[in-house]
Amino acid sequence: MISLTKRQMDILKQLLGQADYINVKQLAELYEVSERTIRYDLDFIESFLKEYDVTLIRKPGKGIYLEISPEKTSRIINELLQLNHYVVTKKDLIYMLSIQILLEQNTTLESLGETFQISKNRVFQYMENVEELFNQYGVKVEKKPSRGISPVGNELDIRNAFASLFNEAITLSALSKQYIFQQFDEELLHLSKRFTKDFENHLSIQFSDDSLDELYLILCFQHTRLQRGYIADYPFVEKKEFLKTKDFQQLKEIYQSIFHITLEDDEVVYLLKQVKGAKVSVYPIGDVPFSKQEDAYQITYLFATEVEKRLGINFKQDLEFMNGLMVHLQVALHRLFNHQKIENPLTEQVKYKYRFIFEITRKALLKIEELYHFQLPEEEIAYIAMHLGASYERHSFSGYMPTALVVCGSGLATSSLLATRLKIMLPELKAFGPISMSNLDQYMDQEFDFIISTVPLTIKDYEVVVVNPLLEPEELMTLKKLVFKKTYQKQMDELIRTELPLKDYHELGDLIPMNHIQLHGDVDSWRNAIRLASQSLIENGFITNQYTHAMIRAVEELGPYMVFIPEVAIVHASSKEGVLKDGASLLALDKPIPFGDSEKVMVQLIFVICSTMSESDLFIQLVQILEENNNLEILKSSKRIQEILKLNNETAR
Structure with missing residues (x-):
């Protein structure tokens, strides 16, 4: 079996997901290596695919394409999930060592080296990285000659470290779920699944598949810790609200009937906190699982009231929206107040494809955040925007x-x-x-x-x-x-007509300084257009090259969704991708160019927006100016920068 490096594996996954040809230059830009390196990687991939009787087509002038059936695609994807088909990277190994130390409780450098078939010295080299990971969760690594290597800290911190590390490892593709499941006994995993199913039936709900996997692993790790005599401990003031609830008693009885163990009250509280923090995909209409949380209801009602002011739709009459958001917020608030990380793999896509819905959601939540004295992360704002977007489209x-x-x-x-x-x-x-x-x-x-x-x-x-x-x-x-884009355009047009969240007067020069504007641009590709538009922001310390790469990658992965105003691309990426200061730039081309690889959307104006936080109003302010009267035509035809600095959202006066 040919072994693939992590990058070669990623390239193969990219090819498996491609519906059309992709060329070497595009792959080199995507993975930030030379074209020669990509060709070298493709040679290995081609050899790897021969074992599956799959042809890698390499056509000069067109690019690379896989001639493969759906059955073989599925088989190769499943094979790639197995760790022994590629060289384990340093990142992978650090997560594997961390999880193994938590699972074994007491181990040695020799034992870890034997488990992962590496030298004792190599394990020792990576222990500093393992300790850094543990420190993030308040857990120390104790190294004693008599006891070996052990995780030390509060029991709840150790369990939180395990849950956080396996989620982080899966998100970063450092480890697969299958690998982590394989660390536990099959019978224990089976009992965990039975328990979760019985609890779902008790509440007449269904947890999401991702949450089910997380709950199975949490249950297995809890059981493992209990078998070794490690018990969770909560202050009485924190656990008293759970002790007399019906869910507390029911969970305790279900656990005892399946595991044949009577849980201590603190352990029942721990488990109840985990299931309350799990995402729900199905629930009884008109009912909220677990005990009804007044905060979740009040926030849902306040949010519906705020967005009604902006969109003119009575969302409180949409019971699917109200109940769905209430259930979601109950879980989200629980995770927020218990310092559990909220993850949303669709955050960036929501911000790109549903930018106006995202902005409406964000602004409607500002008053609620101030009232309740908390700040919601971008990931949670995106989840709420998804609920709002679904309800808006139903209307x-x-x-x-x-x-x-x-x-x-x-x-x-x-x-x-x-x-x-x-x-x-x-x-x-x-x-x-x-x-x-x-x-x-x-x-x-x-x-x-x-x-x-x-x-x-x-x-x-x-x-x-x-x-x-x-x-x-x-x-x-x-x-x-x-065509998705036409429907998206229809939605955006309607939103732009109905949503006026900002009524302050703005001029283009207020948003984009003169030294960030370039006219008469001449480029040969949309990628170079983004690079040229970003140049002034890089030179003046607003962004790094990482942000430029992230914007290009977003267009490659998501398509030209930022082109919702004809011939205008408003390009941006996550604030975590190299943003140093809030700012914007403009590149006006002499003639339109195709924007994006799959859809030949024409673009003449490229705006780059960078924001250190999600709370920037720059996006909406800019769109208001672009939508005003003849501003777009003036921007396209202007010969001098001074002519466009005074362009404004005149109706806001």
């Missing part, structure tokens, strides 16, 4: 749906948005679900034509169409010959 479109089973492995917000997008884009299709993968068997006796899933599935006698929860353009083209 904006209608249609009956015929027959497909929708399987969604993520949480309630993602499921809700996916279901709504399908209703909008495929009005002739009736969708059953969304359901989680764990409940798929229960629906196999239903009559439906095919399956739409957010995760790869192989179901006998059924075609499975794998989609992103936000439905990428190529996925929509597969389901129906409908």
